[in-house]
Amino acid sequence: MLVAIVEHKIDVKAVRAHVSSSEFGAILLFEGVARDNFEGKPVGRLEYEAYAPMAEAVMREIGEECLERWPGLSLGIVHRTGTVEIGEPSLVIAVGSPHRPECYEANRYILEEIKVRLPVWKKEVYEDGASWKANS
Secondary structure, eight states: OEEEEESSOOOHHHHHHHHOOTTOSEEEEEEEEOOSEETTEEOOEEEEEEOHHHHHHHHHHHHHHHHHHSTTOEEEEEEEOEEEETTSEEEEEEEEESSHHHHHHHHHHHHHHHHHHOOEEEEEEETTEEEEEOOO
């Protein structure tokens, strides 16, 4: 299982490669990307902060729960900190699985648990200021 908090652009291809196997019939890749608006207000960029050891421990815990529910998967979970420009991924979740149903279920489980439990803080930066938001 790959879990990481990184301060640079996420290498999406590397995360995908980590979960690839000739035994798998499904690989699902989720990229949470920075969008240019929030509730009609233009967003210029996002800034994320985290204490990496704590955040990675939570990500690993979520991954282990996932593997208990759906054994035999391969997982990659990477979250970015620092400045994230519009269109860049701040979160990548990759799941490799023998079959697609558990691949979809596991990927969604990881995403929803991260949104509730991961200690990462997001700031939206606008032309006229900034606002801290829930990481959802």
